[in-house]
Amino acid sequence: MNPYLAGIGLGLVLLAAFVLVGRGLGATGAFNAVIAWAVSTVAPEHARNNEFIAGYLGDEGTSPLKSWLLFEVAGLFAGAMFSGLLAGRVRVTTEKGPRVSVRVRLAMAFAGGVLMAFGAALARGCTSGQALTGGALLNLGSWAFMLMVFAGAYAVAYFFRWQWR
Amino acid sequence: MAMMAPFFKYGMFGDEASLVLAFLIGIGFGFFLERAGFGSARKLVSQFYLNDLAVFKVMFTAIVTAMLGVTYLGWIGWLDLSLVYLVPTHLAPQVVGGLILGVGFVIGGYCPGTSVAATATGRLDGLIYVLGIFAGMFAFAELYPLLKGFYLSGDGVGLTIPGTFGLPYGVVVFAVVLMAVGGFYGAGLLEKKFAAPGE
Numbered sequence: 048m049n050p051y052l053a054g055i056g057l058g059l060v061l062l063a064a065f066v067l068v069g070r071g072l073g074a075t076g077a078f079n080a081v082i083a084w085a086v087s088t089v090a091p092e093h094a095r096n097n098e099f100i101a102g103y104l105g106d107e108g109t110s111p112l113k114s115w116l117l118f119e120v121a122g123l124f125a126g127a128m129f130s131g132l133l134a135g136r137v138r139v140t141t142e143k144g145p146r147v148s149v150r151v152r153l154a155m156a157f158a159g160g161v162l163m164a165f166g167a168a169l170a171r172g173c174t175s176g177q178a179l180t181g182g183a184l185l186n187l188g189s190w191a192f193m194l195m196v197f198a199g200a201y202a203v204a205y206f207f208r209w210q211w212r
Numbered sequence: 213m214a215m216m217a218p219f220f221k222y223g224m225f226g227d228e229a230s231l232v233l234a235f236l237i238g239i240g241f242g243f244f245l246e247r248a249g250f251g252s253a254r255k256l257v258s259q260f261y262l263n264d265l266a267v268f269k270v271m272f273t274a275i276v277t278a279m280l281g282v283t284y285l286g287w288i289g290w291l292d293l294s295l296v297y298l299v300p301t302h303l304a305p306q307v308v309g310g311l312i313l314g315v316g317f318v319i320g321g322y323c324p325g326t327s328v329a330a331t332a333t334g335r336l337d338g339l340i341y342v343l344g345i346f347a348g349m350f351a352f353a354e355l356y357p358l359l360k361g362f363y364l365s366g367d368g369v370g371l372t373i374p375g376t377f378g379l380p381y382g383v384v385v386f387a388v389v390l391m392a393v394g395g396f397y398g399a400g401l402l403e404k405k406f407a408a409p410g411e
Contacts, residue, residue, distance in 0.1 A: 054276075058273060060244060062278045067219050068237075070296065075324050077324075086350070137332075137333045140335060142321065156320045157344040160342065161345075161347055163312075163345055165316075169312065169362075173313060174271075183282065184372065186301070192306045195306075196311075199315045200314035
Protein backbone atom coordinates (compact mmCIF):
# COMPACT_ATOMS: atom_id res chain seq x y z
CA MET A 48 0.00 0.00 0.00
CA ASN A 49 1.15 3.53 -0.68
CA PRO A 50 2.91 4.67 2.53
CA TYR A 51 0.92 7.89 2.72
CA LEU A 52 -2.38 6.01 2.44
CA ALA A 53 -1.26 3.51 5.09
CA GLY A 54 -0.22 6.47 7.26
CA ILE A 55 -3.63 8.11 6.92
CA GLY A 56 -5.29 4.79 7.82
CA LEU A 57 -3.04 4.39 10.85
CA GLY A 58 -3.64 8.01 11.85
CA LEU A 59 -7.42 7.52 11.70
CA VAL A 60 -7.17 4.39 13.88
CA LEU A 61 -5.12 6.42 16.37
CA LEU A 62 -7.66 9.25 16.23
CA ALA A 63 -10.46 6.74 16.87
CA ALA A 64 -8.60 5.53 19.99
CA PHE A 65 -8.25 9.11 21.26
CA VAL A 66 -11.93 9.93 20.65
CA LEU A 67 -13.47 6.64 21.81
CA VAL A 68 -11.25 5.69 24.74
CA GLY A 69 -9.15 8.75 25.55
CA ARG A 70 -5.81 7.03 25.03
CA GLY A 71 -3.55 6.23 22.12
CA LEU A 72 -2.08 3.07 20.63
CA GLY A 73 0.66 1.06 22.28
CA ALA A 74 2.45 -2.26 22.31
CA THR A 75 5.02 -2.43 25.11
CA GLY A 76 2.40 -2.29 27.87
CA ALA A 77 0.98 -5.60 26.64
CA PHE A 78 4.36 -7.29 27.21
CA ASN A 79 4.56 -5.76 30.70
CA ALA A 80 1.09 -7.12 31.50
CA VAL A 81 2.09 -10.65 30.48
CA ILE A 82 5.34 -10.47 32.51
CA ALA A 83 3.40 -9.17 35.52
CA TRP A 84 0.91 -12.03 35.14
CA ALA A 85 3.66 -14.66 34.74
CA VAL A 86 5.73 -13.45 37.71
CA SER A 87 2.67 -13.06 39.96
CA THR A 88 1.52 -16.58 39.03
CA VAL A 89 4.89 -18.20 39.76
CA ALA A 90 5.93 -16.02 42.70
CA PRO A 91 3.07 -13.82 43.98
CA GLU A 92 5.04 -12.48 46.94
CA HIS A 93 7.99 -11.53 44.72
CA ALA A 94 5.67 -9.76 42.25
CA ARG A 95 4.03 -7.66 44.98
CA ASN A 96 7.45 -6.67 46.32
CA ASN A 97 8.70 -5.51 42.92
CA GLU A 98 7.41 -1.97 42.40
CA PHE A 99 7.72 -2.15 38.60
CA ILE A 100 5.65 -5.33 38.38
CA ALA A 101 3.26 -4.25 41.13
CA GLY A 102 2.42 -1.24 38.97
CA TYR A 103 0.87 -3.62 36.42
CA LEU A 104 -0.95 -5.85 38.91
CA GLY A 105 -3.81 -3.52 39.79
CA ASP A 106 -6.36 -4.47 42.43
CA GLU A 107 -6.25 -7.77 44.23
CA GLY A 108 -8.46 -10.24 42.38
CA THR A 109 -8.15 -8.54 38.97
CA SER A 110 -5.98 -10.42 36.52
CA PRO A 111 -3.13 -8.35 35.06
CA LEU A 112 -4.15 -9.92 31.75
CA LYS A 113 -7.29 -7.76 31.80
CA SER A 114 -5.19 -5.01 30.25
CA TRP A 115 -6.38 -2.59 27.58
CA LEU A 116 -3.08 -2.82 25.70
CA LEU A 117 -3.04 -6.61 25.78
CA PHE A 118 -6.46 -6.72 24.12
CA GLU A 119 -5.29 -4.11 21.63
CA VAL A 120 -2.16 -6.13 20.79
CA ALA A 121 -4.30 -9.27 20.38
CA GLY A 122 -6.26 -7.24 17.82
CA LEU A 123 -2.99 -6.11 16.22
CA PHE A 124 -2.03 -9.76 15.74
CA ALA A 125 -5.41 -10.57 14.17
CA GLY A 126 -5.44 -7.46 11.97
CA ALA A 127 -1.91 -8.05 10.69
CA MET A 128 -2.69 -11.69 9.95
CA PHE A 129 -5.89 -10.71 8.12
CA SER A 130 -4.03 -8.16 6.00
CA GLY A 131 -1.22 -10.63 5.34
CA LEU A 132 -3.64 -13.36 4.29
CA LEU A 133 -5.46 -10.98 1.93
CA ALA A 134 -2.17 -10.09 0.29
CA GLY A 135 -0.75 -13.64 0.29
CA ARG A 136 2.15 -12.53 2.48
CA VAL A 137 1.72 -15.09 5.29
CA ARG A 138 4.45 -17.71 5.19
CA VAL A 139 6.84 -19.21 7.68
CA THR A 140 10.22 -17.69 6.96
CA THR A 141 13.11 -15.79 8.53
CA GLU A 142 13.87 -12.33 7.18
CA LYS A 143 17.61 -11.91 6.59
CA GLY A 144 20.26 -11.06 4.06
CA PRO A 145 21.78 -13.78 1.85
CA ARG A 146 25.11 -13.98 3.73
CA VAL A 147 23.72 -14.52 7.22
CA SER A 148 22.70 -17.88 8.66
CA VAL A 149 19.24 -18.31 10.12
CA ARG A 150 20.78 -19.06 13.52
CA VAL A 151 22.76 -15.80 13.58
CA ARG A 152 19.77 -13.78 12.39
CA LEU A 153 17.55 -15.26 15.11
CA ALA A 154 20.21 -14.56 17.76
CA MET A 155 20.33 -10.93 16.56
CA ALA A 156 16.54 -10.72 16.69
CA PHE A 157 16.58 -11.96 20.28
CA ALA A 158 19.31 -9.50 21.28
CA GLY A 159 17.43 -6.65 19.59
CA GLY A 160 14.27 -7.59 21.46
CA VAL A 161 16.08 -7.54 24.80
CA LEU A 162 17.54 -4.08 24.09
CA MET A 163 14.18 -2.85 22.82
CA ALA A 164 12.48 -3.96 26.04
CA PHE A 165 15.02 -2.10 28.15
CA GLY A 166 14.72 1.05 26.06
CA ALA A 167 10.93 0.95 26.00
CA ALA A 168 10.72 0.27 29.74
CA LEU A 169 13.00 3.22 30.53
CA ALA A 170 11.15 5.49 28.12
CA ARG A 171 7.69 4.35 29.28
CA GLY A 172 6.69 3.34 25.76
CA CYS A 173 7.93 2.38 22.35
CA THR A 174 7.45 3.53 18.79
CA SER A 175 3.66 3.09 19.22
CA GLY A 176 2.97 4.40 22.70
CA GLN A 177 5.55 7.16 22.63
CA ALA A 178 6.52 8.17 19.10
CA LEU A 179 3.16 7.70 17.37
CA THR A 180 0.71 8.49 20.16
CA GLY A 181 2.79 11.10 21.99
CA GLY A 182 3.89 12.57 18.66
CA ALA A 183 0.28 13.31 17.69
CA LEU A 184 -0.41 14.82 21.14
CA LEU A 185 2.74 17.04 20.93
CA ASN A 186 4.07 15.35 24.07
CA LEU A 187 7.49 16.86 24.83
CA GLY A 188 9.04 13.63 26.12
CA SER A 189 7.70 11.68 23.14
CA TRP A 190 9.31 14.03 20.63
CA ALA A 191 12.63 13.91 22.51
CA PHE A 192 12.32 10.12 22.58
CA MET A 193 11.53 9.92 18.86
CA LEU A 194 14.57 12.02 17.89
CA MET A 195 16.77 9.78 20.02
CA VAL A 196 15.37 6.59 18.45
CA PHE A 197 16.37 7.82 15.01
CA ALA A 198 19.71 9.12 16.35
CA GLY A 199 20.53 5.78 18.02
CA ALA A 200 19.46 3.76 14.99
CA TYR A 201 21.37 5.83 12.43
CA ALA A 202 24.46 5.90 14.67
CA VAL A 203 24.84 2.11 14.64
CA ALA A 204 23.11 1.09 11.38
CA TYR A 205 26.39 0.94 9.45
CA PHE A 206 27.80 -1.72 11.79
CA PHE A 207 24.85 -4.06 11.26
CA ARG A 208 24.55 -3.80 7.46
CA TRP A 209 25.94 -7.32 7.13
CA GLN A 210 22.63 -8.73 8.36
CA TRP A 211 20.87 -7.55 5.22
CA ARG A 212 23.31 -7.55 2.28
CA MET B 213 -21.62 21.50 20.21
CA ALA B 214 -21.52 19.95 23.65
CA MET B 215 -18.30 18.35 24.80
CA MET B 216 -18.74 14.58 24.58
CA ALA B 217 -15.44 12.89 23.79
CA PRO B 218 -13.41 10.89 24.77
CA PHE B 219 -16.55 8.74 25.04
CA PHE B 220 -15.05 6.35 27.60
CA LYS B 221 -14.03 9.22 29.91
CA TYR B 222 -17.55 10.64 29.64
CA GLY B 223 -18.86 7.30 30.90
CA MET B 224 -20.66 6.28 27.70
CA PHE B 225 -19.47 2.70 28.16
CA GLY B 226 -17.67 0.68 30.81
CA ASP B 227 -14.41 -1.22 31.21
CA GLU B 228 -15.62 -4.41 29.51
CA ALA B 229 -16.75 -2.53 26.41
CA SER B 230 -13.45 -0.62 26.36
CA LEU B 231 -11.62 -3.98 26.11
CA VAL B 232 -13.77 -5.00 23.13
CA LEU B 233 -12.93 -1.65 21.54
CA ALA B 234 -9.24 -2.26 22.32
CA PHE B 235 -9.40 -5.46 20.26
CA LEU B 236 -11.21 -3.73 17.38
CA ILE B 237 -8.85 -0.75 17.39
CA GLY B 238 -5.94 -3.22 17.49
CA ILE B 239 -7.28 -4.91 14.35
CA GLY B 240 -7.13 -1.58 12.54
CA PHE B 241 -3.64 -0.94 13.93
CA GLY B 242 -2.31 -4.33 12.81
CA PHE B 243 -4.04 -4.13 9.44
CA PHE B 244 -2.40 -0.84 8.48
CA LEU B 245 1.01 -1.85 9.88
CA GLU B 246 0.96 -4.97 7.71
CA ARG B 247 -0.44 -3.07 4.70
CA ALA B 248 2.47 -0.65 5.01
CA GLY B 249 4.84 -3.62 4.75
CA PHE B 250 5.92 -3.36 8.39
CA GLY B 251 5.62 -7.08 9.05
CA SER B 252 9.00 -7.30 7.35
CA ALA B 253 12.27 -6.51 9.16
CA ARG B 254 14.00 -5.90 5.84
CA LYS B 255 11.47 -3.20 4.94
CA LEU B 256 11.70 -1.61 8.40
CA VAL B 257 15.50 -1.41 8.56
CA SER B 258 15.63 0.02 5.02
CA GLN B 259 14.71 3.25 6.80
CA PHE B 260 18.17 3.26 8.39
CA TYR B 261 19.99 2.48 5.13
CA LEU B 262 18.01 5.22 3.39
CA ASN B 263 16.82 3.13 0.43
CA ASP B 264 13.19 3.00 1.56
CA LEU B 265 11.88 5.66 3.93
CA ALA B 266 8.41 4.17 4.35
CA VAL B 267 8.82 4.09 8.15
CA PHE B 268 9.25 7.85 8.27
CA LYS B 269 6.47 8.47 5.72
CA VAL B 270 3.90 6.24 7.40
CA MET B 271 4.77 7.42 10.91
CA PHE B 272 4.64 11.11 10.14
CA THR B 273 1.53 10.82 7.97
CA ALA B 274 -0.17 9.04 10.88
CA ILE B 275 1.07 11.60 13.42
CA VAL B 276 -0.11 14.52 11.26
CA THR B 277 -3.49 12.88 10.56
CA ALA B 278 -4.24 12.15 14.22
CA MET B 279 -2.81 15.49 15.37
CA LEU B 280 -4.98 17.46 12.94
CA GLY B 281 -7.96 15.34 14.00
CA VAL B 282 -7.61 15.99 17.73
CA THR B 283 -6.78 19.65 17.11
CA TYR B 284 -9.89 20.13 14.98
CA LEU B 285 -12.20 18.17 17.30
CA GLY B 286 -10.81 20.11 20.26
CA TRP B 287 -11.24 23.39 18.43
CA ILE B 288 -14.93 22.80 17.69
CA GLY B 289 -15.34 21.91 21.37
CA TRP B 290 -16.24 18.27 20.84
CA LEU B 291 -13.17 16.54 22.28
CA ASP B 292 -11.68 17.44 25.65
CA LEU B 293 -7.97 16.99 24.93
CA SER B 294 -7.12 17.31 28.63
CA LEU B 295 -8.88 13.97 29.20
CA VAL B 296 -6.69 12.17 26.65
CA TYR B 297 -3.91 10.33 28.51
CA LEU B 298 -0.50 11.96 28.18
CA VAL B 299 2.49 9.78 29.09
CA PRO B 300 4.31 11.58 31.95
CA THR B 301 7.50 13.34 30.93
CA HIS B 302 10.77 12.08 32.42
CA LEU B 303 13.23 13.50 29.90
CA ALA B 304 16.47 11.79 30.97
CA PRO B 305 15.20 8.17 30.93
CA GLN B 306 13.19 8.92 27.78
CA VAL B 307 16.29 10.19 25.96
CA VAL B 308 18.44 7.24 27.08
CA GLY B 309 15.58 4.79 26.50
CA GLY B 310 15.12 6.19 22.98
CA LEU B 311 18.81 5.66 22.16
CA ILE B 312 18.79 2.06 23.45
CA LEU B 313 15.54 1.37 21.62
CA GLY B 314 16.96 2.76 18.37
CA VAL B 315 19.95 0.41 18.64
CA GLY B 316 17.65 -2.51 19.43
CA PHE B 317 15.54 -1.61 16.38
CA VAL B 318 18.58 -1.84 14.06
CA ILE B 319 19.99 -5.02 15.62
CA GLY B 320 16.69 -6.88 15.84
CA GLY B 321 14.89 -5.37 12.85
CA TYR B 322 11.61 -4.63 14.60
CA CYS B 323 9.91 -2.58 17.26
CA PRO B 324 7.37 -4.19 19.63
CA GLY B 325 4.24 -3.52 17.54
CA THR B 326 5.81 -4.53 14.24
CA SER B 327 7.32 -7.69 15.77
CA VAL B 328 3.79 -8.83 16.65
CA ALA B 329 2.68 -8.08 13.06
CA ALA B 330 5.71 -10.04 11.78
CA THR B 331 4.90 -12.99 14.04
CA ALA B 332 1.28 -12.95 12.82
CA THR B 333 2.51 -13.29 9.24
CA GLY B 334 4.89 -16.16 9.95
CA ARG B 335 8.25 -14.41 10.47
CA LEU B 336 10.36 -16.53 12.82
CA ASP B 337 12.71 -13.62 13.48
CA GLY B 338 9.63 -11.67 14.60
CA LEU B 339 8.65 -14.45 16.99
CA ILE B 340 12.17 -14.69 18.45
CA TYR B 341 12.22 -10.91 18.79
CA VAL B 342 8.98 -11.12 20.80
CA LEU B 343 10.65 -13.66 23.10
CA GLY B 344 13.58 -11.24 23.41
CA ILE B 345 11.20 -8.50 24.54
CA PHE B 346 9.77 -10.80 27.21
CA ALA B 347 13.26 -11.69 28.42
CA GLY B 348 14.37 -8.04 28.43
CA MET B 349 11.23 -6.87 30.21
CA PHE B 350 11.63 -9.54 32.88
CA ALA B 351 15.30 -8.54 33.33
CA PHE B 352 14.31 -4.87 33.59
CA ALA B 353 11.73 -5.68 36.25
CA GLU B 354 14.28 -7.69 38.25
CA LEU B 355 16.86 -4.90 37.97
CA TYR B 356 14.25 -2.22 38.76
CA PRO B 357 15.52 -1.54 42.32
CA LEU B 358 18.84 -0.47 40.77
CA LEU B 359 17.26 1.54 37.94
CA LYS B 360 14.45 3.15 39.92
CA GLY B 361 16.30 6.38 40.73
CA PHE B 362 17.00 7.07 37.06
CA TYR B 363 13.58 5.81 35.91
CA LEU B 364 11.79 8.29 38.19
CA SER B 365 14.13 11.25 37.59
CA GLY B 366 12.42 14.45 36.47
CA ASP B 367 9.12 15.81 37.71
CA GLY B 368 6.91 13.34 35.82
CA VAL B 369 4.19 15.69 34.66
CA GLY B 370 2.80 15.15 31.16
CA LEU B 371 4.32 18.10 29.30
CA THR B 372 3.47 19.22 25.79
CA ILE B 373 5.71 21.18 23.41
CA PRO B 374 3.31 24.16 23.22
CA GLY B 375 2.89 24.18 27.02
CA THR B 376 6.61 23.97 27.74
CA PHE B 377 7.71 26.67 25.32
CA GLY B 378 4.67 28.93 25.78
CA LEU B 379 3.67 28.63 22.12
CA PRO B 380 0.08 28.64 20.82
CA TYR B 381 -1.08 25.06 20.13
CA GLY B 382 -2.02 25.88 16.53
CA VAL B 383 1.42 27.29 15.77
CA VAL B 384 3.13 24.06 16.85
CA VAL B 385 0.60 22.01 14.87
CA PHE B 386 1.34 24.11 11.80
CA ALA B 387 5.10 23.75 12.33
CA VAL B 388 4.80 19.95 12.59
CA VAL B 389 2.79 19.83 9.35
CA LEU B 390 5.42 21.97 7.57
CA MET B 391 8.21 19.80 8.96
CA ALA B 392 6.44 16.62 7.82
CA VAL B 393 5.83 17.94 4.31
CA GLY B 394 9.47 19.06 4.08
CA GLY B 395 10.51 15.65 5.37
CA PHE B 396 8.38 13.82 2.78
CA TYR B 397 10.04 15.85 0.02
CA GLY B 398 13.50 15.18 1.46
CA ALA B 399 12.68 11.48 1.86
CA GLY B 400 11.92 11.23 -1.86
CA LEU B 401 15.30 12.77 -2.71
CA LEU B 402 17.16 10.47 -0.32
CA GLU B 403 15.45 7.37 -1.74
CA LYS B 404 16.58 8.32 -5.25
CA LYS B 405 20.14 8.87 -4.04
CA PHE B 406 20.38 5.65 -1.99
CA ALA B 407 18.24 3.36 -4.15
CA ALA B 408 19.11 -0.26 -3.46
CA PRO B 409 20.96 -1.85 -6.37
CA GLY B 410 18.64 -3.64 -8.76
CA GLU B 411 15.60 -1.53 -7.90
